[in-house]
Amino acid sequence: MKKNIGSQLALYPMPVTVIGAMNDDRPTWTLVAHTGIIGHDRVLVSLAAPHFINGVIKKTNKLSINMVSEEILSKADFSGSVSGAKTDKSGLFDYETADGAPVIKQSPLTMICSVVDVYNTPNFESFICTIDGTYVEEECLNDAGKIDYHKIKPVLFEFPTYEYLKTGDVMGKCLSFKND
Numbered sequence: 001m002k003k004n005i006g007s008q009l010a011l012y013p014m015p016v017t018v019i020g021a022m023n024d025d026r027p028t029w030t031l032v033a034h035t036g037i038i039g040h041d042r043v044l045v046s047l048a049a050p051h052f053i054n055g056v057i058k059k060t061n062k063l064s065i066n067m068v069s070e071e072i073l074s075k076a077d078f079s080g081s082v083s084g085a086k087t088d089k090s091g092l093f094d095y096e097t098a099d100g101a102p103v104i105k106q107s108p109l110t111m112i113c114s115v116v117d118v119y120n121t122p123n124f125e126s127f128i129c130t131i132d133g134t135y136v137e138e139e140c141l142n143d144a145g146k147i148d149y150h151k152i153k154p155v156l157f158e159f160p161t162y163e164y165l166k167t168g169d170v171m172g173k174c175l176s177f178k179n180d
């Protein structure tokens with residue numbers, strides 16, 4: 001029998017992202033690993049309630065989810081080390097705006113989202129969002145126009161050791177295994 005180590009957040013590794021939102025005419029950025037997929041038309045961004053970005057997101061109900069590649073990891077990490085309440089993070093990344101949310105130019109993939117609900121749990125606000133648009137570096141699309149995660153190589157995160165991990169190797173096509 002495996003050892004029961006109690007109630008643990010054990011769903012790792014997962015991709016780390018930089019969440020962006022426009023604070024009037026300036027962006028703010030926050031590193032977030034706790035994102036999720038709900039059904040096939042909504043995503044979730046789980047933010048500690050005291051974070052600076054929460055109030056900024058609520059001004060416009062728009063946010064961006066910027067995937068973190070190795071190239072921007074150092075700046076992304078910084079966005080998770082200081083609060084916009086004390087330090088202006090608006091100059092951290094080159095960006096352009098799309099649909100009212102900031103897109104990090106160096107991020108290979110950015111989703112622009114509209115907040116449609118907030119799910120409250122003790123000390124956390126989880127922003128439930130629909131997806132307005134998905135902006136991808138063209139070189140990260142395959143010939144069929146689909147996102148190529150082998151090229152994006154999203155950086156993964158795990159809480160227990162508080163480490164970033166590289167995306168791993170391919171093990172096989174989904175539904176290709178024979179179990180006889």
Ligand SMILES: Cc1cc2nc3c(=O)[nH]c(=O)nc-3n(C[C@H](O)[C@H](O)[C@H](O)COP(=O)(O)O)c2cc1C
Nearest residue numbers: 030031032033034047048051052053080082083084
């Ligand atoms: C690797 C890493 C992952 C993080 N993931 C989350 C997360 O999923 N949710 C969250 O609320 N904060 C997360 N944080 C913490 C925030 O990024 C951090 O507290 C940030 O300074 C808050 O910025 P703000 O106050 O400007 O919004 C994470 C930090 C690190 C370093």
